[in-house]
Amino acid sequence: MTKVAVYGFVRIVFDLLGPPSWWWGAVVPLLGGVTAVMGVLYALMEHDLKRLLAYHTVENIGIIFIGLGLALAFEANAMPAAAALALTAALLHVFNHSVFKSLLFFGAGAVLGATGERDMERLGGLIHRMPLTAFAFLIGCAAISALPPFNGFVSEWLTFQAILLSPALPQWLLKFLIPAIGALLALSAALAAACFVKAFGITFLGRARTQVAREAVETDRWSLAAMFGLAALCLLAGILPGYFIDALAPVIHPLTGANLPRQDELDWLTIVPIAQSRSSYNGLLLFLFIALAAGLGAEVIHRWSSAAIRRSDPWDCGFPDASPMTQYTAGSFSQPIRRVFGSVVFRAREEVHIPAPGDVRAARLHVQLRDVPWDLLYVPAARLVNYAAERLNRMQFLTIRGYLTLVFGALVVLLMVLSIWQ
Amino acid sequence: MAVILDAIVQLGEMLVVLVLAPLLAGYVRTLKARLLGRRGPPLVQPYRDLLRLLRKEVVLAHGASWVFRVAPYLVFATTWVAAALVPTFATGLVISYAADMIAIVALLGSARFMLALAGLDVGTSFGGIGSSREMMIASLAEPAMLMVVFTLSLLAGSTQLSSIAAFMQGPDVGLRVSLALALVALVMVAIAENARIPVDNPATHLELTMVHEAMILEYSGRHLALIEAASFVKLLLYVSVIACAFAPWGIAVSGQGFAAYLLGLAAYVAKLAAGGFLLAVFETSIAKMRVFRVSDFLGAALMLGLLATLLLFVSRGT
């Protein structure tokens, strides 16, 4: 649904508004960068699976707008080739995001259907009960964390290439701002990886934390088919990005007046955004290489080393059979990152209530996060309107004499204006 | 003909990487022991460890899923491919056009992704500690690394590691403040990524401090061998990236004939030794930081990387 907004933005900014002025190229990517980092930090603090995915859409929209902003910056300085690259990166990310985000939402829906639970703290160990959903969800997580063989990495790589073209821009502000935005993008990509390790790890791996999680049952064939279709699409877009970029070419040309070089004639299907010497990426070759290395490794080891496997209790540094509660939860997983970023972004406060010695009650950790943009942006506006409405409301209850004074005042003021003005 | 030759060089390079990695780790370990006044294990100890582990049986926890068993192979494969992309003793490799610096960083990221998941899979608290701290460190180290990549590629005009090395050998690189900053940032990231002393102690099993070890706590047998090999290769990768980017002399350019390759190999081994020596000296001279001081350490690395990129425009004076 957010893609409609992106479409609206592109249509108005690139088509209707005519030649952009350069400072748009500074504001839009900065906004995109901040949105990306804030979005992923919100997602990290979340322990409701679907809300986590929703907040994460905020991050992807941020990345898309970084691409759009860069396209604006390049177009303002008449660099059509670079603008085409940035716009291709943004639109490819729009496509990629719709693919892997819907895959992840299907997975979350499957989990919700099977367990009736969305809160990760009450799930865990679902991979044993729902292996196929887990596998598809894992591919989705890998794709969204921009890991190489999958499509997420391709669009992020293109965005980085666009960022690397920034020194050619004449304005000093852009020269300094765009690398900083590159840092924001890199930060949000790394945090996204952390967020989806948490999402997949806490939900599917480890041991079932509740009875509901223990009795989860695999979803029906149809949703699995949908999920695997999307997962295949993720891999395909990751391996053969050239075709997808060429598919976007007719869209890019009218908007920016230039195009990326044709990708499909290049040998081995590598994609080269600007020039061969500059940078190129070949998803297929990389994927084959990894598969080859893994296969080779497995083959060599299975031939020479022992293939014996024995099941036993987890070592856990010698602690006897620990209850599922000792596992890491979503909250504890994001605790280090919250401590690093949270105090600034969410004014996070942690209170630990340790009961008096000898008291059997459990210690309690209470984390208090405040949604800063909401407090700084929306609440003051609402308060201002309420205050003004309250003050003005008294005007409704003046006496007739009061109203006549108003009329009289207006007349006198206008007459004075008239006499002074003439 | 040239393609086949390059293919052979590429294969040779991959084998060299695999062979030298445990040697480098063993060298650093023995050197640290010597500096601390101990004899330390023989240089080939890591090879013996790997072989020993290969022969032992694998003990799996009851709760371990297929992720736990597949992870070591994927981690080893991605790290090995990343290492293969870095020009060690010769540039112009066949697959170097397949991926550039950003792809290498991303490959390491996917290795870390799989390792963190494997850590969480068994469902013990230590796996959780390891994964969450690893991801916290990664969330700062990766952007710092990318900032270093930005500096180098903005300077060299390309993100291909081989063309960066070629540019660095070239005359007009000159001494720049941003390059110095990038080097310091890269070293700090390398230390954090490879779980060396100030960030994480590779030798310890002390629950509260370990990060990398906590994730692989439950592994045994051949899986542990693969993961150990992967971490050795990763250490070698980082040292060779530093060498290739900041000390590119002696790297043979493709097609120069057999003698150049030998010379390149010799220069590469010398660089590895120097790197290992510096690392050992650094590790013995500094104590381990508290886990939550690591974020300031890596924050500093990120700031240095960003500063390096920004100063690029100043120092270049164009």
Add this chain to the structure above:
Amino acid sequence: MDPLALDVAHLFAGGLVLVSFMLLYQDRMTGLINIFALHALVVSLSVAWQAAIQDAPHLYITAAIALGVKAVVIPFALHRIVVRLGIHRTIEPVVGIGLTMLAGIGLVALSIMVMLPITAQAGTLAREDLAFALSVILLGLLMMISRRNAVSQVIGFMSIENGLILAATGAKGMPLVVEISVAFSILVALIVIGIFLFRIRERFETVDIHLLHEHRGEQP
């Protein structure tokens, strides 16, 4: 327009402004009604005089209406209402007398200042007449604002009407339509006011606007 006629017209207009000031000053109800009668008398004289100067016979009708209705009938009716309501005792204006007077002088100054840029092209008589008429209107408005009592507000309103008549008759040659409409409005206004006063009297035992205020449709 020989100078003598001009001076007499100015005399009447100036007199009207003076009576308006007296209206502002007076704070007793019966006194107020008598001064209003005087106010209406001066207006009708001025209209009659204008009729004489402009030899426009229809103005005499307006003068007669003004005299008959506003100088005689209305004050008489108001007197009866006031006696029946028993409010002929003193009515204290909201703002002190001194301040109202000051404001009144300020208003007259303002209306003169506003009238200055009017070029001579519009005729000297028109310029002065308008200045006086505007002052009477502004003073009438000031009176409506500074009085609590409904009757005094109505008197204030009617002094504005007198100001309007002065202005209308001052505009030489204005077609008859305007005169009748002004008269017509006085008539209707009176009836409406009468009905209301009577009705208000029936409902709330008093004419004080302030008490009326409590019966607003929407409470705060």
Add this chain to the structure above:
Amino acid sequence: MSGSGAFALGAILAIPALSAAVLALLPDNRTSAQLNALASFLSLACALMLLVERPDPGHFLIVDDLNVTFIIVSTLVGFSTSVFSASYIAHELEVGHLTPAYLRFYHAMYQALMFGMNLALLSNNVGLMWVAVELATLTTVLMVGIYRTPAALEAAWKYFLLGSVGIALALFGTILVYLAARSALGEGLDAMAWHVLVANAHDFDPALLNLSFVFLLLGYGTKVGLVPLHAWLPDAHAEGPTPISAVLSGLLLNVALFAILRFKSVMSANPAALAPGPLMISLGLISVVFASLMLYRRQDIKRLFAYSSIEHMGIVTFAFGIGGPLANFAGLLHMALHSLTKSAIFFCVGHIAQVKGTQRIADIRGLTASHPVLGWGLVLGVVAIAGLPPMGIFMTEFLIVTSTFAREPALAIVLGLSLVVALGALLRHLNGLAFGEPRGHSDPAKASFLPIGLHLALVLVAGIWLPPALVAWFQYVAVLLN
């Protein structure tokens, strides 16, 4: 001057006057209600005939492009209100709010109001227009006080005082215009005829014109309900019978604004005079901002929509202040659509108040559950008045904001913000009124939904498709207003 044109012109005035007299004598409610509706329908027919042929401007009456639009809108809304008031008054009689004696008075006054408004729109003479507006005001004052409740009386008294002061100021302005015209055109009726005034306004005395425009703007502005002068409007709407509030906010405000537009065209014909734009812009903007903020704390449903009328009148005044063909076109269209929508809303509100027996917003809940037709009618009306997309008002507001943006971007931002604030308030109240579970007693609603449906359908059509002829004609009038 073709015969039928003059006949139509004469008829449109004669019908309301005659029917007012006849209705004053008719005791029975049913026949008087039907006669009232018939008379309004006939005047609508005459208005439409005027559209076809147009008599030449006489000394006292004129039919030009500007007032034909107004005449058609007012007769249309007058007719639909008369249909609505038939069922409304019947219900009021049952409930006992009105006695049969007052009923005759109500119908007579209704037609007298129609006569006043038609005369004001059609009069060519400035003084005659003033008299007509005065007559319309007096009739509405009597109508507002018809319920004899203390609140109604207070509202009527307030309306009368403020109205009379406004009218006095307007008269003084009219006199000044005459004086300014007299020096150029000589005495007599010519100096007060619109088409003559506009033709040679350029050699009037600019200072006199400025002064007159100040008085006229304040005088007629009181009738339009612009903010510093708006105080009578909310109470008059809330306390009077609902058909009157519909006619008041649908038509009377438009008539007063029509008068200001006439004088603005005279003013702007004289280059030396003070430009009327800034005055209208400032008053309009203050009204929009003030009214949108006042919507939040309203407890009475009719006062809520009265303030919404103030806001929309502010928007229209602002649009005409901005000037330029696009803004004028949008202003004219907005005025027509506003009167249609607002009267439709007041029809709904009238029935709702009757059905729920109260006008307090807090006591009216869950209308769509208890009275689906009324509830959804109100929802559609509020959606239209708030300016949400499918309906016509969104289009006109959009045009106004964009044309403002072209001239003074800062004002456009203020206007846009206050529109959003108003939208927020209206939807907040609507949410309480229309949805949730019903509360308070509710009798079955026997009401004619024809007028509500007709008006909202027209507004919806205007939002989606405007007949090209209408658009061209409106644009021509907009250019007329420059």
